[in-house]
Amino acid sequence: MNELIISKPDDFHLHVRDGPILKSVLNYTASQFSRAIIMPNLTPPIRTVSEAFLYRARILNALSPENASFEPLMTLYLTDHTTPQIVKEAAESGFIRAFKLYPFGATTNSSYGVTDLNGLHDAFHAMEQYNLVLCIHAEIADPELDMLHREDAFISTHLNTLLTSFPALKIVVEHCTTKSTVDFISNYYTTHSIQGSPRLVGSITPHHLLFNTMKLFEHGKLQPDHFCLPILKSEFDRKGILQVVTHDTHGLFFAGTDSAPHLVASKSNQSGHGCAAGIFCAPNAVEFYAQAFDSMNQLNHLEAFLSQNGAKFYGLSINPQQKKLKLSRKPTQVMDVLEIPELSDSIRPLYAGQYIPWSVSPL
Template sequence: MKTLTIRQPDDWHLHLRDGAVLQAVAPWSAAHFSRAIIMPNLVPPVVTSADAAAYRERILGALPEGSGFTPLMTLYLTEASQADDIESGFRNGLVTAVKLYPAGATTNSQSGVRDVEAVYPVLERMAKIGMPLCVHGEVTDPEIDIFDREAVFIERVLAPLRRRIPELRIVMEHVTTKDGVDFVRGAGENIGATITTHHLIINRNAILAGGIRPHYYCLPVAKREKHRLALREAAISGEGRFFLGTDSAPHVDPLKESACGCAGVFNAPNTMACLAHVFEEENALDRLEAFTSLNGPAFYRLPPNEKRIRLVRSDEPVEYQRKIRAGQDEITVFDPMFPIHWKDEDDAS
């Protein structure tokens, strides 16, 4: 048996949804993470500080009694967003960041930004007050191959934005390519990147080889093996600009297993066990804490958690719950396609 004690991790990119799904999934994140950046792409989206306050109350109401989990709220950026409202929410501690979705890029992003220059006044205000911008980094031009959308976004949108407002603090969410890793490394101190658990484990073969497997379909879509290896190298590097954002994005099975299945992987229940496996494979368990528990708080200018968790490795594989119930439906938990030997000792699954 092997054990590893680290500061309690945070999740810097999390979808909790709403309604029955929120009630079902929130306890799983709260069981492992102290804080999480909550994505605002509901229907309707979380656009104003008042929307964020109401959603935060619904999240807190879905948590187990006595939970210490803190949802860090974000606002959904639109071309009608009001800088004064955003600044007010940030200054009073209600809102932590703003999320930029290119319109149509992913689930519930139809209300997103079509012309980035139209939101420059809001972004300039955010830069002035030190408020982070979280970016879904893909173009939606139908002429661009889906596997190239991240690289083209960097060229067309992110690089010009960095030149125009270099002081703006940006998180490139769920980076999926070597292009993204290289850009973040060369873009200066004000940019960081989250990396998901599943993008460290799967490449595009998981979705397409041997039949279409919808529970591995996510956006940004998993890429070639060379990109997965670049993400692994970044995650285990210990570099402060890379940190965990699970992008745990639950959908009930009927919406995943359909002719037009939704994008998203639900990995909250077994993320820490999967990450311990990955870092052990790379002989980098001593850097797991930096990736999951230290780098994110440092970028967001928050203190690291004082509480510790203990990960335990057993000789025999650990059985994890394959599905969870959400109302009348089920949600499938991410299957890493290898035996998991690690377990958070506080995990009762």
């Protein structure tokens, strides 16, 4: 297959930051995707409906005229102090779709994150009542626990408890990175005889489909641009995820790029605070997903993964027929760098300056 036409996709896990970075990165996503779940981990984070309303307005204001139809799907940052009243207000807002659970210390800007899940039972019950989704960064942030094992530890320690204690709560395991995680999600669907839409699903990044841990050490050197959280996992895990996701027939997995732009100064440790975690993949995200599915000869499943599964889970309509993308097996070159003049810095995208095998154009 050398050409594929699909409904315009949705990105169900996206960081667009704020200020000059927001204005610089947003339209790369909006040109390829119709909608995106916007992550709330700004500094300070988006914790209330009023904060989300203002952030949404800034996002809409940053869209170029040709991308004016792009829809940001907002989330609130779950904290130890999130109340049922906050959940109720979020549900009544009409534009907030989910709460994001960051365990304290697990990733970028997680210092406001949750320290005790037991203290949030009332909030979780309210999410059930108002049909709001819980998106989870599923890692245990224990400094004594190897980064390679933090996701599996969260799944085995906390996820079953959440599923059992809150049987109507819809949950997304964000950016799944291990075979154990995708197997858990698949087995949960099978063993619980779910009718209709699944309640436990997973979002998948392009980089966790394409790379394993060794990408961090490419050419015998540490590669900051490939450092993300959750960290890239083993080849066993990468192949396991790729196999499950490209053969998914139940709508359990969908695209969530986790595109996370950081300035070069932050990625190269010029600040002296270590290398920031995050991969900026937005400019060519659809091409990367096509590359991954093509490697398994499963391009026939790509449209469901990109354009249908996530929308169905979130209760959204599928993007209309007049919104389409054409994917062509034609090499395209990724930009070298995205300049941010206002900050006297830049952002490097995934595969910066390299040619990739697929190209995308709107129809």
